[in-house]
Amino acid sequence: MMKGWDGIQSSVSSSSRSSSTINNRVPSQSVRLGRVQPQAPTFRTIFCNDREANLPVRFKGNSISTTKYNFFTFLPKGLFEQFRRVANLYFLSISILSTTPISPVSPITNVLPLSLVLLVSLIKEAFEDWKRFQNDMSINNKKVDVLQDQRWESMSWKKLQVGDIIKVKQDGFFPADLLFLASTNADGVCYIETANLDGETNLKIRKALEKTWDYLTPEKASEFKGEIQCEQPNNSLYTFTGNLLIQKQTLPLSPNQILLRGCSLRNTEYIVGVVLFTGQETKVMMNSMNVPSKRSTLERKLDKLILALFATLFMMCFIGAIGSAIFVNKKYFYLHLDSSEEGSAQFNPKNRFVVFVLTMFTLITLYSTIIPISLYVSIEMIKFIQSTQFINKDLGMYHNESNTAALARTSNLNEELGQVEYIFSDKTGTLTRNLMEFFKCSIGAEVYGNGVTEIERGLAERNGMKIEENRSPNAVQEKGFNFDDARLMRGAWRNEPNPDACKEFFRCLAICHTVLPEGDEKSPEMIKYQAASPDEAALVIAAKHFGFFFYRRTPTTIYVRESHVEKMGKVQDISYEILNVLEFNSTRKRQSVVCRYPDGRLVLYCKGADTVIYERLSDSNNDIKKITREYLEQFGSSGLRTLCLAYRELHPNVYESWNEKFIQAKSSLQDREKKLDEVAELIENDLILIGSTAIEDKLQEGVPRCIETLQRAGIKIWVLTGDKIETAINIAYACSLINNDMKQFVISSETDAIREVEDRGDQVEIARFIKDEVKRELKKCLEEAQSYFLTVSGPKLALVIDGKCLMYALDPSLRVMLLNLSLNCHAVVCCRVSPLQKAQVTSMVKKGAKKITLSIGDGANDVSMIQAAHVGVGISGMEGMQAVMASDFAIAQFRYLEDLLLVHGRWSYLRICKVVIYFFYKNLTFTLTQFWFTFQTGFSGQRFYDDWFQSLYNVIFTALPVIIVGLFDKVAHSLQQFLISGC
C-alpha cells in the first residue's frame, strides 16, 4: 500500500503546488493526503461481459466526435479562433473605435469588411465541421453484434461499452480497440488489414490466447468472465501491455491479441472480442490529434511586412495628428473651434494635446484600410485551390502503376516548394524502387549469382569497359527473384562443396521470417506472400525457388515443402514448430526464430545486418567470416543490400532455462520491449555464420535525370541513407549525384587507425580518438575546399561521411566546420545514419544555412527528417504510409519532385508574391490618397471616400483580380521554357 503512495508522490506534490496559489503559503512540500484527488492508476482493470462491475470506473462511451464545435459553442469558439489572427483583432478594435464620435467614418466602413471576412471563414469552418459531424454520426450509428443474454444483439457503435463482448464479421471494421478472444479460423488466428491506420495493405495476422479459443458461440461467450488489466489508453499503435486474469490464471497479453479500431477483418468468417478502449480513447483516435502545422517562410515574412505597415500607419497618424494640433485656430471662425459643446474637444485650440491624441485615434480609424484585411483569407483561398486543383490533379505527377496521384496534405507550403535550396533524400524506396529482388548470395566460402547490377554496369561504362551479360536461358525471373546461377537451382546445390551449409542457408530463408502465405498452397506459382517488408518476401521467394517452399503458417508451426534431401525430384512436407520469434526492430537490426525440427532438434535461425551478426558470432570459422566480409563489401559496392544469415544449435536445457526468462519478460507490464530485447540478447550469441544474401533494389525511373535537373536549378541534394558507405557512393554515382569530375571528400570511420582503437575497446578512448580524427579530417577537407573555392574553375565538390563520424561532427564544437564544408559541396552523401541523425543534419542546415530545406523519404525512419525540414515530402503508393502521414506533400515517384518544385512550387511562389505585392499596392494607393487628402482638410480627418466604397473596396471590388492573379499568372509556359530561359 505504501509503495503505491510512493509511486504517485511526485504527482501529488505537484498538484498541491498548484493549489498553493489559492491557499496562501502552503509549504510546497507538504502533502495533504485528505485533499488529494484520487489519482488515475497506471493501469485499468476491465471486467469482461459485466457492465455493472465496470460502472464505477466510468469508462468513456464509444461514440466519437471529431467536430471542433457543437451547436452552442460554434459562434463563441469559432469567433475566438478567428480573433486569434492579429488582423481580425485589429479590425475589431477599429470597428469599436468607429462607433465613437471621433471616427470620421461610419461604423459600417469597418464592420462590413470584417463581418464579410468572418462570415466567409465561419462558413468554411461550419461546412467542414458539418461534414465531420455527419461522418461521425454515420460511424456512431453503425451496427455491431453485442452479446446480451446469450444472444447476439445488433447495437449501434456508440452504445458499446468497455468490457462488452462483441462479434465482428468478415470485412467488418472493428468498432473499438478489442481484445481478440476467438475466431472461426483454426488455431485462433485472424487476419486484419491496417490500411486505415498506417496505409499498409498487406494482411497482418493476429492470434488469440489459447485459453480463449472456445468462446465463439454466444452461449459459450456469455460464460466468459475474465478480468483484464492493461495499460491506460495511449497513442502507441504498435505496443500494448496487459494481462488477462481468467480462471485464476494470469495470461500475458501482447499487441498480437489486440484488434485496433480502424482495422478491418479479412479472410476470417467472424471473431469474438472484448472491448478494451472505446471512442476517443482508442489508439487510432488518440493518434489523430495535434499534428504540428508548419508555417511557410513567406507567411512569417508577411507578418513582418504587416508590422511594417502598422509602423507606416502609426507614422502617418502621428504626422496627421501633429498637423491637426497645429492647425486648430480660432481664426477659422466658420468652424467655431472655440465653442464648448459636447464632442468639440477634438478641435479645441485651447488644449492642443487633447487634439493631438483624439486625432490620432481618428486617423487610425481613417487609415485602417492600409492593413489588407482580406489578405490572409485570399491567400488561403488561393493556396487551397492551388493545392487541391493544381497539385492534386496534375496528370504529370500521377503514377499509373501504383495508381497514385500527388497529394498536398497541407496547403500552407505551396510557395515554400519554390524556394527549396537543399533536398535531403532517403535512398531506399525514394531514389530506388524498393522492389527487392534476390540477386546474389554467398554460402560458406562460395559466392553465387551471375547478375550484373545497373550500378556495376554504370561503373564499367565510366571506366570505358563493356560488360557482357550472359544470362542462362532458363533462369527463373519472378517479382522478387532475379537470381541466375545454375549451381544452386533445381537441386544442383547438392553437388556443391558444402551441401549442408546450403541446406541450412535455405532453411534459414524459409523459416526465419514473419511472412504470411496467401492463396493456393498446392502450387508454388499461385502463392502470394504477405510480408512486412519486400526484403523479407524476396528471401522467402528465393527459398521457394531453391526448393524450400514455405506454404503454410500457423501461429506455432511453419510448413515447408522441401525437395528431398537425399533423392532428387522428390518432395516432402516438413513442419517446423516455431517456439519463439524474436522480432525485428530498428535497434536490434536482426530477427531470430527458435524452431524445433520434427526430430526434436532445436535450432535458432538468425538473420540481420552484418555488423550486429558479426558481433554475435562464435569464435570458430574465422576463414568463412573473413571471406564473407569480403563478399559483403563486394555486394555493397555493387549497390546491393546485404544480410547475414546465422544459426545456432540449442541444447534443450539451455533453451528451457532461457524460455522461462523469455516468458517472464513477455508477461511483464512495464518496459516489455526493453526486457524482451535484453532476453533476446542472451540467446543470440555463439552463432555460426551460414552465409549472406544480396538483394538488388533498382533505381526508380527518371531519377538521374531529375537530380540533374534539380542541380541545374541550383538545388543541392543530400542523400541520407542507412546503407554502407560503398553502396551509398555507388547509388550516388548511379543517379548522377556524384561523378568522376568531382572532388570527393570521404570522412569514414572505417579506417585502420580507428578500427585499431576500437579493438582495444575503451569507450572513452574510442570517442576521444574518433572525435580528434573527425576534427582533423574536417579541417583538412575544409582547407582544401576553400582553396578550390578561390581558384577560378575548381572542381565541384562532394562530401561522403558515415554515421559514426557524423555523430561527432554534429557535436556543437565541430558543427560549424561541418556546415561550412558541406555548404561548399555540390553533393553530400551521409551513410549509415540513424533516423535521428537524419533529422539532426536537416535541422543543422535549416538553422545554420538559413535556407529552405526539403526532406523526401518513404519509410518510418524518415519521419523525423520529414518533420524537421521546412517541407516534408513522402513517397506514397508503396509500402507503409508513415512517411506520408508525417509529410506535407505526397508523391508517388522521386522524379515528380521536378514538377512539384520547378512547376508548382515556382509558380505558387511567384504567384503568391505577386498577390502579396498586389495587396500592398492596392491598399497603399487607397490609403495614401486619403493621407494626402488629410493635408487638404486641415488635418481634421475628413474621409475622402464614400463609406460603402471604402468598406467594399477590399472585400468585393478588388477581391477577384487578386485571386485571378494568384491562380492564373504564368511566367513561362512550361518547365522546358523555364529551363531554357533560366539556366
Place this chain on the structure above:
Amino acid sequence: MATNSAGSNDPTVNRRQTKRPKYSKFTQQELPACKPILTPQAVISAFLIVTAIFIPIGVASLIASRDVVEIVDRYEAACVPSNWTDKIAYIQSGADKTCKRELHVEKRMKSPIYVYYQLDNFYQNHRRYVKSRNDEQLRDAGKGNSTSGCDPESNVDGVPIVPCGLIAWSMFNDTYSFSRNNNNVTVNKKGISWKSDRDHKFGSDVFPKNFQNGTIKGGASLNETIPLSQQEDLIVWMRTAALPTFRKLYGKIEVDLEKGDVINVVLQNNYNTYSFSGKKKLVLSTTSWLGGKNDFLGIAYLSVGGLSFFLAMAFAIVYFVKPRQLGDPSYLSWNRNAAGQ
C-alpha cells in the same frame, strides 16, 4: 465512408477505382495565356503608338483650355478702404462695404458666361464643418426641430434654427452687380445649383426660421418667405467643396462680352476672410467642351506622349547602333557571376 474518421483519406474505399485525375485545361494549368515578349520592335512601336495617340489628345485639350476666356479679379485687399488698417475690424464694422472694380475683357466671351466667386484657405472640407448640417431638416418641413449634428449653430435660445449648422451659418454673402457702358448686365441666378439638390434635398415647403439670429452673424441672411429649394445660393454653398481653394457659381451672364469691353463691378464686400487671411476672387469664365480653363489635362497628355516619343527614339537608336540577340541567357545575372568565377 469507412469507419475511420481519424485518417482523412481511406485507401480501401477507392482501391479498385482509378485515382487518375480527370483532365481539364484548368487543373493542368494549360489555359491559354499570353505573355508579351518585349522585343525591341514591339517596345518601340508600342511607345510610338502611345505617342501618336497622346500628343493629339494633349494638343486638343490644351487648345480647348486655351479657348476658354477667364477673367479673375482678386479684390479682398483692394476693397478695404485705405484708412482702415485693421481689416478684420473693418469687415466686422457697420461701415459701407461697397466696392467698385473694373474688369477688362481681353477676348470675346461668348455667353453663357459663368460668374464664380473663389475662396482660398477656406476649409469647407473640415470634418467639423462638413457634418454640421441636418439633411432631414432641410428636406422635410415636419422635421424642423431636428438639429442633431448642427452644434453649435443648432438653436438660439432654445429655438431651433432652420437651416441649422455651421455651413448654412457661414454662408458667403458678397454680392456683385455688373454693368457695361452704364448698361446693366443682368446676372441670372436661376439654375446655378444641382437639380437633384433642389428637387430632393431641399424642401419646397421648408422656410428659413430663426436664421442668423445669434450673437455673431456668420454670413448671409436668408429671406424667410422663400422656401429653401429656391434659395439657390444656399444650395450651392451647402454643397461643400472638396479642397480649401474652391470656386462656387454665383450666376450666369447670358450676353456675349466683346473684346475691349470694360465691365464695371459693384460689389458688396461683406464676407470675412480677413480673419484667416483668405483671398477672395471674382471669376468670369466661358466654357469649352472640356469644361473650364484647365491646362493640366493637356499638359499631362503632352508630357506622357513626349516621354514615350523620347523613349521610342532612344530605344531605336540603341537598337540600330548596338543590337544584341534577344533572350541571350548569358546576360542573366547568375550566368554572368558563374562566368566571372
